[in-house]
Amino acid sequence: MDKTRGYVVLAQNTTDVDYIELAYALAMSIKLTQSSVNKVCLITDQEVEFKHIEAFDDIVRINEDDTDPDSDWRINNKWMYYDLSPYDQSMILDVDMIFCSDVSHWWDACAGYDMVPTMNVRTYRDDKVISTFYRNAFRLNKLQNVYTGAYYFEKCDSSEQFFKLVKELFRNWKSVYQTVLPLHTPPNVSADVIYAIAWDIMGRVAPDIGLSFVHMKFAVQGWQNVNPNTDVDWTEVIMHYSSDDGRIVIGNWLQTGIFHYVQKDYIHQNDYMNRLEERYGVFLLQSK
Amino acid sequence: MSRGILQFVHNNGTFDYNKLAIASLLHIKYYLKENVSLVTDESTFKQMQQNYSEHVDLYDQIIFDETPMENNSRLYNEERITFKNFNRLLAYDLSPYDETIVVDVDYLVQSDALKLVWDSPEPLRINRESVSVNNLTWTDDKFRGVGKQRISDTGIDFYWGTVFYFRKCDEMKAFFDHTKYVYDNWSFFQKVHFTHEPNIRVDHILSMSIHAFESNTLPIPGNSFVAPLPYDRLMDIHVKDKVLKVCANGALIISHAAGVQSLTKVQGLDIHIMNKESIENHFDKFVEIYG
Numbered sequence: 001m002d003k004t005r006g007y008v009v010l011a012q013n014t015t016d017v018d019y020i021e022l023a024y025a026l027a028m029s030i031k032l033t034q035s036s037v038n039k040v041c042l043i044t045d046q047e048v049e050f051k052h053i054e055a056f057d058d059i060v061r062i063n064e065d066d067t068d069p070d071s072d073w074r075i076n077n078k079w080m081y082y083d084l085s086p087y088d089q090s091m092i093l094d095v096d097m098i099f100c101s102d103v104s105h106w107w108d109a110c111a112g113y114d115m116v117p118t119m120n121v122r123t124y125r126d127d128k129v130i131s132t133f134y135r136n137a138f139r140l141n142k143l144q145n146v147y148t149g150a151y152y153f154e155k156c157d158s159s160e161q162f163f164k165l166v167k168e169l170f171r172n173w174k175s176v177y178q179t180v181l182p183l184h185t186p187p188n189v190s191a192d193v194i195y196a197i198a199w200d201i202m203g204r205v206a207p208d209i210g211l212s213f214v215h216m217k218f219a220v221q222g223w224q225n226v227n228p229n230t231d232v233d234w235t236e237v238i239m240h241y242s243s244d245d246g247r248i249v250i251g252n253w254l255q256t257g258i259f260h261y262v263q264k265d266y267i268h269q270n271d272y273m274n275r276l277e278e279r280y281g282v283f284l285l286q287s288k
Numbered sequence: 289m290s291r292g293i294l295q296f297v298h299n300n301g302t303f304d305y306n307k308l309a310i311a312s313l314l315h316i317k318y319y320l321k322e323n324v325s326l327v328t329d330e331s332t333f334k335q336m337q338q339n340y341s342e343h344v345d346l347y348d349q350i351i352f353d354e355t356p357m358e359n360n361s362r363l364y365n366e367e368r369i370t371f372k373n374f375n376r377l378l379a380y381d382l383s384p385y386d387e388t389i390v391v392d393v394d395y396l397v398q399s400d401a402l403k404l405v406w407d408s409p410e411p412l413r414i415n416r417e418s419v420s421v422n423n424l425t426w427t428d429d430k431f432r433g434v435g436k437q438r439i440s441d442t443g444i445d446f447y448w449g450t451v452f453y454f455r456k457c458d459e460m461k462a463f464f465d466h467t468k469y470v471y472d473n474w475s476f477f478q479k480v481h482f483t484h485e486p487n488i489r490v491d492h493i494l495s496m497s498i499h500a501f502e503s504n505t506l507p508i509p510g511n512s513f514v515a516p517l518p519y520d521r522l523m524d525i526h527v528k529d530k531v532l533k534v535c536a537n538g539a540l541i542i543s544h545a546a547g548v549q550s551l552t553k554v555q556g557l558d559i560h561i562m563n564k565e566s567i568e569n570h571f572d573k574f575v576e577i578y579g
Contacts, residue, residue: 116556122354222338225441239443252499283549 003088005107007040007120008081011048011095017264018020020044020052022095027055028280029099032246043084060084077251078148079170081169082163092151096264100248109209109236110152114159117195118147119208121215123222125248133219133228140183143196143259144206149260150213162198169194190253215260235263242272291406292323292348292385295393296376299332303564306336308393308435311567314578315397327375327382349384375500376449376490377471380456380464394567395560398538401518402558405453410515411460412475414452414494418444418522421559422497422544422552439492440482444499448522449491450560459513524560531566534573
């Protein structure tokens with residue numbers, strides 16, 4: 001029997017951000033661009049509005065194991081994917097992403113591995129990110145350059161063990177950081193850091209088979225005239241627009257693959273969300 | 289299929305462009321042994337005939353172009369001077385060749401590497417990276433040494449129009465038409481591409497047009513419109529650097545003032561000499577070696 005494949009995204013609203021709305025936009029973009037695998041599972045702890053439901057193939061409720069229900073930055077539950085994903089083969093996604101073009105070929109490339117992280121990300125100009133501005137803890141403590149923004153796993157014993165370890169690391173992240181990250185110890189928990197630590201504890205080298213996405217954290221874009229130590233909203237620094245057919249253009253560069261926009265209000269700028277919904281509506285009509 | 293080199297020469301009152309052109313021509317004929325045609329205006333050519341009559345016959349064709357050119361002033365060694373080079377955007381229409389290499393007169397060919405461009409699958413060959421021959425970054429150019437060069441901090445890739453190859457085909461006709469469109473609508477494109485340089489620059493127009501043709505479509509492997517030249521980056525010396533000496537075998541001794549002061553010997557390497565006076569100063573030696 002063929003193995004089931006799908007994307008999984010964890011979204012828990014905070015007082016500031018409607019993460020389910022972001023997941024809804026992500027799911028619509030997947031439906032509109034992916035030629036083979038386009039199932040999307042939403043993992044959440046909230047009721048989902050009727051208009052959002054149709055974009056998801058599966059909606060899974062977080063159970064009582066919520067690691068840190070009072071946190072404003074709801075990443076502490078990023079160990080739940082293995083237990084809650086309904087798919088045999090899953091691709092974890094960050095919620096603040098949009099699919100710009102078909103990446104279906106990734107699935108066959110990942111098949112045969114138990115897990116495949118993203119090991120390199122790109123700027124909006126399609127350059128490989130070389131800045132370690134946000135990754136000093138990785139660099140100084142010699143962690144593998146793991147990104148969980150697009151992260152493949154297949155259900156099997158080894159990945160189950162891995163996610164159990166990740167769960168424990170999340171639950172004890174402060175002491176883990178003190179022990180494992182003596183240099184440039186991050187003040188906040190990070191899924192990327194936790195997963196990288198888990199790879200090291202497992203004594204494994206994470207495979208790099210080319211998974212990647214455009215990462216819009218402003219300090220890694222190679223800009224010379226923007227002080228990385230200031231809090232900069234990239235959408236205010238650089239012109240961006242999208243076409244009616246959904247193409248996203250940042251600084252005159254057409255975006256391809258997965259676009260990790262980071263700036264949470266991006267999808268509401270330039271009427272992007274409304275036009276995405278319109279295109280998705282047409283897609284649904286044509287599909288029926 | 290006809291092939292040749294195209295030079296654009298229009299005196300601007302600051303440099304003796306004819307002198308630069310002849311120096312460049314002698315290098316090209318020596319190393320590439322290809323036909324060279326000259327695009328010029330009546331006034332400039334008259335001066336060339338007066339001053340360099342013994343070399344004019346080396347040109348394959350003289351093509352007169354009197355297209356009025358907007359004054360294009362740029363800082364050159366802290367002095368603002370005027371360049372007359374916009375008719376390079378007419379290269380497609382003016383070139384008598386099916387395959388053309390456009391070479392600036394301050395680009396000294398010292399190898400036969402450019403011959404490798406003939407029959408290129410890509411209709412356009414042009415470099416987007418450059419490096420100083422002493423491999424040092426420029427201290428007064430903030431876009432240097434930080435990866436790719438861009439036309440602005442957040443903008444698109446910078447391509448050097450100093451030397452480029454094109455093959456006549458429908459795609460290239462459309463490309464050059466687009467460059468004229470950018471030129472005619474410069475204030476719009478300047479804003480769109482966040483260039484803060486006050487004046488139009490041919491390099492920028494080429495960069496914007498390449499970007500329009502190359503980067504706003506999904507990449508298709510093996511179907512590229514543009515590729516680098518055989519030397520995949522433009523080698524240059526800064527306007528503050530000087531050619532100290534031209535050796536008997538043609539090697540250039542360069543004194544670098546930009547960045548760290550140093551000396552470099554350059555031989556067998558095509559090089560963009562931004563300090564135009566350096567070419568003028570050593571003209572007689574070039575004639576002696578290559579004439």
